[in-house]
Amino acid sequence: MSNADIITLPKLLSKIPEVITHLPGLIKGSKLTKITDTSKPLGLGVAIERATSMNPNGAAVIYEDTELTYKQFNAWANRLADYLASIGLKKGDTIAVNIENRPELLATVVACAKLGVCAALINTSQRGKVLIHSFNLVKPKAAIIGEELVDAVEEVRGDLDLKDNFFCFADQNTLDNPGDVPSGYKNLASESRDCSSENPASTKQTFLRDPLFYIYTSGTTGLPKAVVFNHGRWEKAYGAFGFSALHLTKNDRIYTTLPFYHATGMVICWSSVIAPAGAVVLARKFSASGFWDDIRRHNCTAFGYVGELCRYLHEQPEKPTDKDNKIHTIVGNGLRPSIWKDFKDRFGIERVAELYASSEGNVAFTNIFNFDNTVGFSPVSYAIVKYDKERDEPVRDSKGHMTKVGKGEAGLMLGEITDKTPFDGYTDPEKTEKSIYRDVFTKGDAWFNTGDMMRDIGFRHAQFVDRLGDTFRWKGENVSTTEVEQILDGYDGIQESVVYGVEIPNTNGRAGMAQIRLTGNHKDFDFKGLCEYLKRELPAYAIPVFLRINEEAMETTGTFKHQKNKLKEQKYDLKQQNNAVYALLPGESCYQQLDEATQDGIDGGKYRF
Template identity: 55%
Template sequence: MSQTTQTDLIGFADVAERLPKFINKIPNLLSGLKQAYIRTPNSPAGLGLAFERATKNNPYGDALLFEEQRYSYKELNNWANQIAHFYLSIGIKKGDTVTVMVENRPELLATIIAFAKLGVTSALVNTSQTGKVLTHSINLVKPVAIVVGEECRVAVDEIRQDLAIQPENFHWFADQETQKGAGKAPKGYINLAEVLEQFPKFNVPTTHSVKGKDGLFYIYTSGTTGLPKAVIFSNSRWTLAYGTYGHVLNLNEDDVMYCTLPLYHATGMVVCWCGAIAGSSAFAIRRKYSTSAFWTDVQKFNASAIGYVGELCRYLMDAPASENDHKHRVTKMIGNGMRPNIWGKFKERFGIQEILELYASSEGNVGFSNIFNFDNTVGFSPTPYAIVQFDKEKNEAVRDNKGFCTKVQKGEVGLLIGKITKRSPFDGYTDPEKNKSVIMNDVFKKGDSYFITGDLVRDIGFRHAQFVDRLGDTFRWKGENVSTTEVENICSEYPKITEAVVYGVEIPNTNGRAGMAAITLHDGQELTEQDLSQMVSDFKKNLPAYAVPVFLRIQEVVETTGTFKYQKNKLKEQAFDPAKTSDRLLVLLPNANAYCDVTSEIYANIEAYQYRF
């Protein structure tokens, strides 16, 4: 969000006007807030406990829907118990970490519940990772075992010799409905579905000994070193999300939450799923997002709520109008990244009444949720935070002559920081050095500490904010965080490229920022037609699809500051406009297999939204 109007500003009268519609949510919300905030690090807490509670509340109601598969709460709980009993039998215990690399399907969720009941931390690896990045992600958290879906096995096999996991702890699920057929495991893997048959279905005794401070997930975020960082997501943190976002959604046993987001990300795994668990509702998932199948799936599963990121909403808006647009019972949605320019249009076209936009990060301690259902806001925050003046040129918060920060005025933009307290702790990364870099001390008085979100937001009043931009060395594209350094490293491996500077640029009517690389070539080198296709092939081989640079800029020399930092601000400003530079500009158009030059005509077409990036 980069623009705001006076109508976006919120005051007490605006909130009071919405209270009548909000009142019916209050009992459920208070119940959630009680669970979220009346807890200590040593209180029993977390996903395992909440799932057993939902099973007790609605044992025969649908818990999970996938393709033609249907699991009641009791069936899914029984399956998870068998997995948990197996892992207990081989000595896996609370405090251990197990890597889980399975795409969105029931086997993933049954495994996650099982580990949650044991107090085992599930390392949720991005299923599109391969090679060095995958090796790094797995070894980083020192897992004692790995659970691999057949759909991800080739990627794991390629790096298996580099993993510090005992050979007998490579476990496998066939890429099929394993509750009906275990399949045949490849050499070197234990077939989980096969061994589970001999284990009991009753609840394991460990669930109530899992405490808030115990790890639940590792969720990976883009690292400034070019490799992913692992963020510990504790059971206490999950309970906070469950008590707030989960109960704000206000689902019940008749509801179905449809989620196509990757479940290795917190929006899908935490926010969407905990909304279903909080209401003892059904969670309908799809392996990968599909625009053409979206509303058909919604009808098939009789969904009443959907999870989203901004890019998903744009894809749905771009699709041709259809009778399916209103042939459903979806009235509410939860997620993040809804753009102001489609917010109202989306509600009108698809009959949505509530957009529960939220703000949170895998590693952060501050969250917002649009509980009052205003437009164009990430919502209200009950957690302690501040929005402080920020100097973009110096890339740091502004300090006064006493060394303290200053909060922005209502309507102004600043850096969002979250106060670190016992109730709003910073769980941190696996690397203590990274923790130091994201904590700001002595902000408003000596001795206080705040988490630096790295996000610029606008204060629009009554503890509401609008998201504006992301700072630093990551940007979001296709709903994913892209590490500029990771892309720079891959680009620089191309034989003719000597250096690459990667940054995000805005394309009109899209969400986030598309990747652009300013590259310099080795002396005397030029890019041929073969290079333009070969680069695409190489980049796609070594990077997830969303991280492949959309634009290239060929420079003779990379501009740096006196401290040898890249001059990215100027590059971002000029972006891919051929009128602003004499450098050669290239673009990878949708469905193309090679870069082509950005002509004035192509530029005009991009600006006019003629291409669907």
């Protein structure tokens, strides 16, 4: 960290004129972030109806050649809600939703929100055992599948607890033409076509603690957890980003390539334009080469990002048209300090609304004051405490209490659990309790363990440092080491595995690496078969990039935990080990044994991971 990143009083005071300009929005946003009234109707459905009344003929959702006004989009969601209610779905029920980024996904989620039905937002890259787990975990009463994901569902359908009520949207503009769907699925577009377009009364029956959707997170261990994201949390994000942080208007358009099964896209990006009744512009997939052409085509003024996205854009060859865009604001998390200022300058970006939050967490930071190299400011109660990495636990004093770090120091980020900042937890109560520290500073207090190392840079601002525990971040996704270990251990010929994240120079996050012990010699092992197996069972971002072959028993601590710190330090460096190392290089379909020349190429940026 540079000392230049420390927030001083003169730096803070220099931002006051800009803050005063946006004071009405900041005040309104602040009130929404602190809302505790459990009797006031609120949430996504209420906000969409508000935006529709504000700007009925303004663009709401744009996708490829489709542009829907708020009036059209709201009416579509109402028809879907009316149909789902007609088949008996009601407040408190859950529906599994597995659709890629397109208007059908957003209309479905709003329809569920208006009914008080919880939409379980399945990660569209999930396959095999992980997909079965995610479906069955939330006990859905129905499933709504995009035609593009029917094959993935069909592979596991026999193992799903849900046996009927499978609906499908054809992979096309179903608002204009419902199209045809595969057998075994009801066509939701045609079934709902003649339903009521009027706002349902049930919209006004969603309150602070009512579930809005499940977002799946790998958390710190095991298979994905289904995190309850309620209407109150959505309302707080709507306040923080829609009114306080981004200052967008009804004329703004935010471009979003991030998957909407993640909170950054679904909650942060979308709520920031729903508040002023502006438009969200959806892209099905991210394309570094086509990104700016799409931005210009749709006259976008903002976009959402994760760190990898900005790095990919920055690595594209410079063009004279780099500043030929209307983007003034970007919002997301993970923009690396090493490219932060250069990225802003190259593309003419005025505001970076970097944020820190997690799907399950109760503490969030937002770069309201537009400083560089920070996740921003947090208005809620948090603490950054000293952490012993060797013992893998917070430092406690003689009284059993934790100690806060000083300015400029890094430690474990905790969020205080209060009425204003509740921790809603997971579907599993045991997993919920494991995420809470008690008696941290005083007897009886309770704090959520974010699992993240953060640096205190003053005036309630922080910098993200690293992720602790058994999860690492790669390609903008959290990867559970335990989950990948379970999949690896299930392959014939692998006796034992330990998974961890390692740094590759000039990349964001950590690439997956697994130390594996085989039943035979690695030269006789079926690496091609392993690759095919991993592609069936894991999303692409979770497949290990490196395999380290271990001929002996794994090294463990006295409590039988794998010694991951040493493995992370040695990573794939052949000079630090006698083990054979294999790498899955970009564009290749199988692992190949690493040699010094290839390692030098990886470290020198020859291969683009």
